[in-house]
Amino acid sequence: MSETLPDTLPDPLDGVDEGDEPAIQHLPLDAWHRARGGRMVPFAGYEMPVQYEGIMAEHLWVRESAGLFDVSHMGQVGLTGDGLDAAGIARALEAVLPGDIAGLAPTKIRYSLLLNDEGGILDDLMVTTLPAEGAHPFGEASHYVVVNGATKYDDLAYLLDVLPDAVTLNLMEDQALLAVQGPKAVEAVARLVPGVERLVFMTAGAFAWNGHALWISRSGYTGEDGVEMSVPSEVAAAFADALCDQPEIKPIGLGARDSLRLEAGLPLYGHDLDPETTPVMADLGFALSKRRHEAGDFAGAARILAERADGPAVKRVGLSVEGRQPVREGASVVDADGAVIGRVTSGGFAPSVGAPIAMAYIPADLASVGTTVRLVQRGKIHTGTVTAMPFVPHRYVRAGGK
Template sequence: MSDHDDEDVIIETMTLPLDGWHRAHGGRMVEFAGYWMPVQFEGIMAEHLWTRESAGLFDVSHMGQITFRGEGLVPALEAMMPADIAGLALNRARYSLLLDEGGGILDDLMLTRLPADEDGERIYMVVNGATKYDDIAHMLDHLPDDITLNLMEDHALLALQGPKAVDALVRLVPGVDALVFMQAAPFTWQGHNLWISRSGYTGEDGFEISIPAEGVEAFADALLEQPEVKPIGLGARDSLRLEAGLPLYGHDLSPEITPVMAELGFALFKRRREEGGFPGAERILAERENGPITKRVGLLVEGRQPVREGATVLDEDGSTVGSVTSGGFAPSVGAPIAMAYVPLAMATPGTRIQLSQRGKVHAATVTSMPFVPHRYVRGAK
């Protein structure tokens, strides 16, 4: 076997359970996180605004759905991330971060505490699609041998997002309207077991629905029959999360970034800050106390031309001092917006900065995020 044989291996792009469904509904397919996925159906701008006004259906089955079970599971997971899992109520979800030993972010994730069974504690977790196999390898390296990890490859994951999502979903799944933000529960639909959380990544009210893959096409059809619902692609998913000020792993988050730099201090829970015991705790807590060197900020960009990822942030002398990690035209704002990492001294809202993209300089102003208000349902409506 030659040294070059492994260079000739072709990694085939995978398909999701709804691949044919997307194509039949006019989805323009692109490669993303190792899968063929729809970037748009009728157009990114229209899909974005429809989600803000009504209800958009997103296929996020590329993401990793993982279940864990076993005695000692909670402290084992707390040793890898700064979440207070022990203090999490049953069937409640929490955003957290998988950290490396230096406090860098390996992934951001959602975890839900399930009722324990005869085999011990149980957790349901959703991780990013592009990192799921690396995440699993990392967690298996750090979990005790008697903890069981299961990647739910036989399940699809849908997100129904927007102010009318609840109106559409409750017709198919009675009782789902009783959930509040970051709460989850089991339901059934035509004999299929669903796991539904009131959550999402658009800044809107909405739901994430885990369903066995064999039932997802019929369920997607049933959702699309509701007048509030249209299929939405990756393009609008990105512009929606950007307007909501939500970071995307691999762009705004990476192992070079800590939770404090990323402005994700809310993920550092009080008990965990006091006790430590998570990777990079010393560095992260010092940054929290003294301020990080660089910080994620929102930018309002002057003019109409979007500034994209990779553009540089300049200081008064024209030297590069930071970089744009996400950027685009924001349909709900009506202007270009971006996220960037800038020196702490430039991170105050109202600070005017310059951005360089392909030799052209753009003016921008640091602003608070989100760019549009979050509309989560946190209590009875």
């Protein structure tokens, strides 16, 4: 499986223990991917396309034009409340999320983190406050949450355990999730779904295509402009065909998705984030809102606030790697005596940069930009330099302009 991937690009399957995966499921677009030449591999409990024409070509196409990603393995969850209004559900979510959910206006999206009682990250996710019932396609739901595919069942179990019984979670398995990313993405999608161009980064809205209700957000996981679209599964193939009929859009696999997000400095759960990692260690302090920081009323607050005040012991950083040989997840960061002091969590050759890059957790006193560190992979020593992230500038379209 992973051995057949090009050696110069990040492998999105590194670190996946297939023995721990549930029975393999199939995406609504499974046959569509195969018909288009997608090479299917097991990932996060699903068979998913890792590439079509090649990871390098797909990566560069997204940076220059637009790519279609099938991310239907992600968990789309609608929240409703028995006797709880939207404000009550938001307050309930704030017990386990450190962001300001109560202050999130309808159609606005917030990146947040599902935390355990020790402040460790159980998942990273997106929360949207939905407009009034009837103005979105998710029935009575007041909030729409998208969680990672590999953790969605664990997330649901955890949320069911910690949220009030009045909150109902609906995993919407009859909805596909498609993303179109790249500088020409919105222009192309707007030909099929007029009005989508009026969205700005981290906002969403209800739209329609051929009479079918869509929920579209201007967001994504590549660092590029683009949209993510929740689509009824029964029309996903026809919609994907219509998208790829646009000259700017080609289907893109997991391999390029991984190299794109690495260049964008975006962490991947299960690799760069895990239950032993806090938001401060992960350099995700922006997910902790001012109001919540001041109140200290979220899971793991004591530890997280102490780390904010005193600094964490280790910190996630970006690394540029000398030479042409990538340093992969699992490589060690060592001191001058060879003692292990950190670990690489993602790494590979960055097509847009033209050089190897990586993310690693290293001691906080070494985390300043420009610091050099020693990396060991399979007995070979490499040199890395702490580098600001993202490695490639984000190109999100925000309110008021770029």
